[in-house]
Every structure is written in structure tokens, then in C-alpha cells.
Amino acid sequence: xxxxxxxxVPVAKAKGICIGLGMYPGExxxxxxxxxxxxxxxxxxxxxxxxxxxxxxxxNDLYVCIExxxxxxxxxxxxxxxxxxxxxxxxxxxxxxxxxxxxxGERSRSDFRTVVFYHLNAPRWSExxxxxxxxxxxxxxxxxxxxxxxxTVEMKEKPAFAQTFLKLTNADGTVLGDKTHSIPTFKPDxxxxxxxxxxxxLPTNTAEPKFPWRKGEAVRIKxxxxxxxxxxxxxxxxxLSWRTYPSDLTDVLNRFTFVNQIEIIKFLQExxxxx
Numbered sequence: 531x532x533x534x535x536x537x538x539v540p541v542a543k544a545k546g547i548c549i550g551l552g553m554y555p556g557e558x559x560x561x562x563x564x565x566x567x568x569x570x571x572x573x574x575x576x577x578x579x580x581x582x583x584x585x586x587x588x589x590n591d592l593y594v595c596i597e598x599x600x601x602x603x604x605x606x607x608x609x610x611x612x613x614x615x616x617x618x619x620x621x622x623x624x625x626x627x628x629x630x631x632x633x634x635g636e637r638s639r640s641d642f643r644t645v646v647f648y649h650l651n652a653p654r655w656s657e658x659x660x661x662x663x664x665x666x667x668x669x670x671x672x673x674x675x676x677x678x679x680x681x682t683v684e685m686k687e688k689p690a691f692a693q694t695f696l697k698l699t700n701a702d703g704t705v706l707g708d709k710t711h712s713i714p715t716f717k718p719d720x721x722x723x724x725x726x727x728x729x730x731x732l733p734t735n736t737a738e739p740k741f742p743w744r745k746g747e748a749v750r751i752k753x754x755x756x757x758x759x760x761x762x763x764x765x766x767x768x769x770l771s772w773r774t775y776p777s778d779l780t781d782v783l784n785r786f787t788f789v790n791q792i793e794i795i796k797f798l799q800e801x802x803x804x805x
Contacts, residue, residue: 590662611646617640709753
């Protein structure tokens, strides 16, 4: 088995991007012996679990897809050039550094920016990034989302015209479900510096006059969880933390009988460990 040699010819005016694909069956550890060129290749995990989950396998990935949004034109004569800017922060507004990954082999970063569509108030991005937050910080973690207009004339970055946020866990302690969340936006504080490391407090009450809702606007975000430490299943979470669960152990065990097999396999060691 070998890698075919390809001659590359420069083109004065590029017409597109060519991508070559090759399929190699087997694990990377065994493939590199036959195909040395794959030694430095990065391995990208699927947005799901493997068919076999071995003991000791650990993963804690939350995939976030910025699907699109609808935004007002306000007083502009033409539609906006919309960009969405995302950070992961705690409920106290503190930045969780290097919690975002945009691709395999890339360094983790502290923020994510979408591409900018020219003169389009209802862009469809479908851009995905991965969020990795330590399980101890997950209950207080939020996606802090700013929406701004990018001018084609002014070089200075304009402040955001809309803001919103998405808590990564539900009130019962489970992680957000695998679905699309339509999040309304509100007017942000103009004094907020998006690049500052200082805390950006989340509004405790967005009904206050300081944070009026922007009518008809929303950002659509899809979340997908692949984790062996966080769960979306309340009966399983109740079993793992039964000492602090507000019901008795009998009720916890009765609910646990409805947990699906995949969830049990992922948390098999924690389920059967002595309390």
C-alpha cells in the first residue's frame, strides 16, 4: 500500500480548491507501518461514540453549530454584514480560556468568529466548533454570544448590536439536549470590550430597561454532546449523585431501569463503583 505521487502545477488565477481523499482501513497505529506518510496525520473523532467503548475511554466534547439567525436592519439603508462572536464564560462572567477548538490539529482558542456574509440579515452559517469545559466548571458555563455589523469602510471594529447567551446545562444538572436552540437577542452594553479578560457579567434580568429584547431577532444554535463525564439523562445523573438527590434511593433505582444501554456502558464503572 502506498501514497500516489501527485504533481502540482501552479495556476495564475485559481479556479477553486482541489481535495484528494483516500480510504485506509484499520487503526492509525497499524497503518503508519505501511504508509509512513500518515505518521503526522491528525485523527478526527466522529460526532458520536465508537461501536466499542473500552474501559478507561474518556471524552468530554460538546459540539456547537451556529446554524443561522434573523436580524433587524435597524436604520441602515442596506442589509447588514453580520458576524457572530462566541466565548465560553462562567455565570460570574469570567472567561474560560482555550475552551474552543475549530478543527483537528489546531490550537485551542478562547473565542470563535463566524464568516461574514455581505448584506444579509438572515445568514445561514452552519459552522461547527467544539467546546471542552472541565466537568467541575460545566454547571456554571455559558456560551456568551455577540452579534455585530462588520463595516466594509471603517477599519475600527464596531461594537455589537445584539447579544445573547446559552447555558450549557439545564436546571436539573443535565447537559443541554442534542437539538437546535432558538435564542432571542437583546441590546448589549455598549461599553463591553469583547477582547478583555475582565469578567463580563451576564444580565440577571433581561427585562430591565438596560437590556431590552430586540424584537424578531434570534440566533439558532445546535448542540451535540459526546461525553463520558457529562450526561443528558436525568435518571442516570440521579444514580451517579444519589446522595444529593432530593428523593429516596428506591425512587432513584426505579427511574434507572429506563436508562438506555449506551448511557449505561459509558458510565459503567461509575455506576458499579461502591458509593
